[in-house]
Amino acid sequence: MNAARRSPAITPDASLRADDGSPARRGRLVQQEEDVFMRIQEAILDHRLPPGTQLKEVPLSEVFGVTRGMLRKVLTRLANTKLVEQRPNRGAVVASPSVEESRDLFAARRAIEGAIVDILSKRITRAQVKTLRRMIADEHQAYARGELRSGLKQSIDFHRVLAEMAGNSVLAEFLEELVTRTPLVILAYKDHKAREPGCDTDDHGAIVDALEAGDAATAARVMHEHLAELESQLNLREDHGSTDLAAIFSV
Amino acid sequence: MNAARRSPAITPDASLRADDGSPARRGRLVQQEEDVFMRIQEAILDHRLPPGTQLKEVPLSEVFGVTRGMLRKVLTRLANTKLVEQRPNRGAVVASPSVEESRDLFAARRAIEGAIVDILSKRITRAQVKTLRRMIADEHQAYARGELRSGLKQSIDFHRVLAEMAGNSVLAEFLEELVTRTPLVILAYKDHKAREPGCDTDDHGAIVDALEAGDAATAARVMHEHLAELESQLNLREDHGSTDLAAIFSV
DNA sequence: CACACATCGATTGTCAACAATGTTAATCCG
DNA sequence: CGGATTAACATTGTTGACAATCGATGTGTG
Structure with missing residues (x-):
């Protein structure tokens, strides 16, 4: 596979x-x-x-x-x-990672992170909101300064921290694995013609807004879109997987 | 923990x-x-x-x-x-497994199996519906004959097969782990005063009905309730975890 | 000349002896 | 006699040597 x-x-x-x-x-x-x-x-x-x-x-x-x-x-x-x-x-x-595996990974992230924000929207504290907001600010700064690598790392940490805050260790561990695997998938399939994939939109901010408002549905929806966008920046067309000889020798 | x-x-x-x-x-x-x-x-x-x-x-x-x-x-x-x-x-x-861990496990199952039925409702085939219906029938027969152990095993398989049919290997593997851990939790925390925990309702049938109808929302809702009921049959009150000396020596 | 087969070197997998650590029991003060 | 100290034992952890396997190269044969 x-x-x-x-x-x-x-x-x-x-x-x-x-x-x-x-x-x-x-x-x-x-x-x-x-x-x-x-x-x-x-x-x-x-x-x-x-x-x-x-x-x-x-x-x-x-x-x-x-x-x-x-x-x-x-x-x-x-x-x-x-x-x-x-x-x-x-x-x-x-x-x-195969294309199929990569797609499955993103689908799994949607499911799990959707559940995480749903849980978190019901129990998030002021202090946690503050922490998240600070993380987002740092992240933006990094991107603004052109420190792509640092920004990407902080983006990832945002997702990790969200999982921890939700307080479900089982989901947190699963997400940890998925988050770790994500960069490998991104590097393997990033579309060189497109811009650098990453979380450099303000989706994170929108998610925290919804969480603070206790709006589970919106938080989940934004998270879904956020991950869908990340996936869409990848070049996940089939072929890759099965050494396509015809294509290689342009027959 | x-x-x-x-x-x-x-x-x-x-x-x-x-x-x-x-x-x-x-x-x-x-x-x-x-x-x-x-x-x-x-x-x-x-x-x-x-x-x-x-x-x-x-x-x-x-x-x-x-x-x-x-x-x-x-x-x-x-x-x-x-x-x-x-x-x-x-x-x-x-x-x-601690109570907290057990609760987290059920919450994770709700999240993942919710996603699974959601996916499956969009791609399930006639043949798959038939397979699932046959599994449910067998399961009911087992329960009817009082073969509790066999019935329980088949109930579990139902969840496993659902995951396979959804075709997302990442989610399937996660669920496999959770499904495996579930019996340990059940045996550890089953309420001896309540009836034997298990999937002996007809929730499974209702789930397949919804899947066949392509009704993702209902399928997910029933699955949620199904798992919530299973969890509710357990005695997941706090204490257990921290050797409560006072209680033990009835001070 | 193509293909099957045998041989050799490189690499992974296994095992049993050794080392380190934890646990229990006995001993020695205070 | 209680509590710490230490010695003996039981158990886990690690290592280096050995065995099994794979892949490549070379050889013979139809």
């Missing part, structure tokens, strides 16, 4: 090195695992490790200075969140 | 044995892992391994005739679906 965009089997030595070779290890082996997990995750989400890249265990473990077993655990964790795909006996590769 | 209902550290030798000691192993080591996974999962969902039970690696691996490493992987997988809790350096125990 994965888009068959296969990148060459990069051995990413130069790409994401930098580990203190110092053997200053305490009981923080778990810390170390977390660190490796985050580093690889970030590399994937930045497309420093593009979809399809083979993640070989030995080179990677050497780069990070951890044992192969540890790295293996990290790869499994990344597979759990669908950022990498583990093929039995054939190693792990960076996931290539 | 877990209900502190701690059961004695059962070493479940007699409880779930039975493994072919025959060394008829082929390349099916992964099969074996799946088998152990399912066996433990079923034991948990049946409350043969009640919440709080310690799952020690050596005894369990011996019972199933697998290596400790294999069992360890299984425990991690079970922890991923929240059926067991892994405490660093202190082993794994069967999860004790």
Whole structure:
């Protein structure tokens, strides 16, 4: 079910090195695992490790200075969140989300975030509104200064915080996974002819307005539109998925 | 965040044995892992391994005739679906869902299954309606014959199939997790004074009716009510969670 | 020359011994 | 005798060596 965009089997030595070779290890082996997990995750989400890249265990473990077993655990964790795909006996590769999967992801986000704002509209506090408003202001500032990357990160955090505030840990965890997967989908399918995808409208502000007013229906509607717009900025036409030989050789 | 209902550290030798000691192993080591996974999962969902039970690696691996490493992987997988809790350096125990977690779970199911019926109402086929109707009939028969366990299992399958039919793999996977966790919650919190919780109303039929009619709103509403009723049959009052000493010693 | 088959190197998967940590029980003061 | 300290044990966590598998390359044959 994965888009068959296969990148060459990069051995990413130069790409994401930098580990203190110092053997200053305490009981923080778990810390170390977390660190490796985050580093690889970030590399994937930045497309420093593009979809399809083979993640070989030995080179990677050497780069990070951890044992192969540890790295293996990290790869499994990344597979759990669908950022990498583990093929039995054939190693792990960076996931290539298919169009269908990407659409499903956005549909799922609509469902879950719709529920989140619905819940939140009934229990949001003054302080929370204030926090959200400040986040939006910061976000706008970042965009205004042209700091696209920072702005995007803050946009994402807005959605995360919304989920936390709703106080439903189950939904929050699900959304966390979806929000993490979103950048991979965006980078994989962003339409180069269109403008940079992102939450640089004022939908966030409108959502907070509705939440403050306790207007669940409006909040949900704006959230839906917001996500639909984000999705619409992507180039999610079918083909991609099935290596279309005819098209490739322009027959 | 877990209900502190701690059961004695059962070493479940007699409880779930039975493994072919025959060394008829082929390349099916992964099969074996799946088998152990399912066996433990079923034991948990049946409350043969009640919440709080310690799952020690050596005894369990011996019972199933697998290596400790294999069992360890299984425990991690079970922890991923929240059926067991892994405490660093202190082993794994069967999860004790808290009241809050249980409520969140039902709220999440409402959100996700609401979205599922909404999607499905727009694309359901004749054949699918027929399949669902047959499932409902079978389910009713089971209940009518007093086969409670079978009926419950079929009720659950109904929800699963609905998710599959909607064709959104992301939502389907989320729901799969929630549906799996539900029996644990039910068994942990079922109100012994009330009647056996389950889907033995005809809500399922009403949902299919609405789906067939393409009436998304009604389908979603009935689904909501259906889940709300199931939740209401549980004894989800606060306390449970924080070992209430005063109550225990009736001070 | 195309295709099936065998061999070799590279890579992943498994295991059993070892290390680290937590838990329990005994011991030693105060 | 209560409470802390420490020693012995039980349990989990990690590692490096070994085994199984895959993919590529080369070879033989119709």
